[in-house]
Amino acid sequence: MILSFYCDDTSPGVAGAKAFETFLDYCAKQGIRGEASAILGTGGHSMARNPSAEEKAFLQQVARAWECGIDTHMEIMTHRGLFDFAANREKKDVVHEGLWLHEPAVTVQEYQRYFGDILAEGQRGGVRFTGFTWPGCSCEACTKRYAELRASGHRAPNPAMWQALLNLAKEGKFRGRTVPCFFDSSETEGTIHRKASDGAYGVYDLMPNAGDHFGIWENNPQRVDPDYYITADGKSGILVRHLQAGAPYCIWYAHWQGLNPARGVGWPAFTTVAERIDKHLQGQVVWMRPSDITDRYHAANGWSFVGSM
Ligand SMILES: [Zn+2]
Known part of the structure; x- marks a missing residue:
């Protein structure tokens, strides 16, 4: 079974x-593979232009994430309102990015321009993106509009978005030829969905089938539970259940607020889980970055590669 994770x-x-350096060093040393997003405009401006010393140091770490086994998703530019690339700032009183991905009137060209601008910012800052993560938001405006969209039958993201990602992959703007995406998750229904493809190129919704028990975005100690993943005796936990059920992968997600080694209440649990996996599941699992999973799935047109790893 493949093991991986997304960190939002x-x-x-x-x-x-x-903290990010410590995280990357740990993953590299332990052979852990996964993903951590990079949100280049989270400070209200692009950190690829005139970065502060801290932003510059952070970008240098993001640039070495790949060699440490960690993919880099754009979790869109700000995780809030749409960004104005000409003015280098977040626009005022605009739709939030996650919701915008669901707005039915947005065209392939509009998505492609916006995603392309983020990929170009990445290039400016030495960051090569491998995939895409949907930024969830429960603000009043988003909640209201999501409800309206659902009521009118728009439960899924605008399909034009997948096509825009495929077009950019074909232009070589992403690191690889397949683009893993993280939108929804489900412990029971978690699976892979091909959203767009053309020859060697593909865009996949690679759903996590395990949740965040590393403190979530609240950095909340009550939301930390290594046993959820694998118990100390290695006999239960969702990893073991997925393994016993013959699932091709167990992918969980986490949030940097809880996972980071500096202040995250979930960090000791993360290292505990990694140690338990090492101790109990050796030879039965293989760590893999999300973009390797989608590359291999695409090349094999299915999960046949898992048995032969
Ligand atoms: Zn919102």
Whole structure:
């Protein structure tokens, strides 16, 4: 079984560059593979232009994430309102990015321009994006509009968005030829969905089938539970259940607020889980970054590669 994870909300504002360096060093040393997002405009401006010392140090770490086994998703530019790239600031009183991905009237060209601008900012800052994460938001405006969209039958993201990602992958703007995306998750229904493809290129919704028990975005000690993943005796937990059920992967998600080694209440649990996996599941699981999973799935047109790893 493949093991991987997504870490959302990664930015120097949550925990400094040093914390991200510690995280990357740990993953590299333990052979852990996964993903951590980079939100380049989270400070209200693009950190790829005139970065502060902290932002510069953070970008240097993001640039070495790949060699440490960690993918980099754009969790869109701000995780809030749409960004004005000409003015280098977040626009005022505009739709939030996550909601905008669901607005039915947005065109492929509009998505492609916006995503392309973020990829270009990444290039400016030495960051190569591998995939895409939907930024969830429960603000009043988003909640109201999501409800309206659902009521009118728009439960899924605008399909034009997947096409825009595919077009950019074909232009070589992403690191690889397949683009893993993280939108929804489900412990029971978590699976992979091909959203757009053309020859060697593909865009996939690679759903986590395990949740965040590393403190979530609240950095809340009551939301920390390593046993959820694997118990100390290695006999239960969701990893073990997915393994016993013959699932091709167990992918969980986390948030940098809880996971970061500087202040995150979930960090000791993360290292505990990694140690338990090492101790109990050796030979039965293989860590893999999300973009490797979608590359191999796309090349094999299914999960047949998992048995032969
Ligand atoms: Zn919102």
